[in-house]
Amino acid sequence: MLTVDLGVNEKGHRDHAPRARYECQRCRTTEGPVEGSIAVTTFIEHVRAVHATRCHPTQESASA
Numbered sequence: 615m616l617t618v619d620l621g622v623n624e625k626g627h628r629d630h631a632p633r634a635r636y637e638c639q640r641c642r643t644t645e646g647p648v649e650g651s652i653a654v655t656t657f658i659e660h661v662r663a664v665h666a667t668r669c670h671p672t673q674e675s676a677s678a
């Protein structure tokens with residue numbers, strides 16, 4: 615599951631730097647977190663491109 619925190623509060627103001635974190639439900643791997651708008655963008659691309667190649671589910675019990 616990819617979690618992206620844009621760092622904007624409920625009033626729409628920038629509260630802190632954007633952050634992203636990836637928790638894979640399949641292989642139980644956590645990547646990140648990273649902080650900063652450029653880092654977040656790169657991280658999302660990285661997760662989508664790279665994680666899939668090394669995602670090895672440890673068990674199939676979660677599959678429906």
Ligand SMILES: [Zn+2]
Nearest residue numbers: 638640641669
């Ligand atoms: Zn995975």
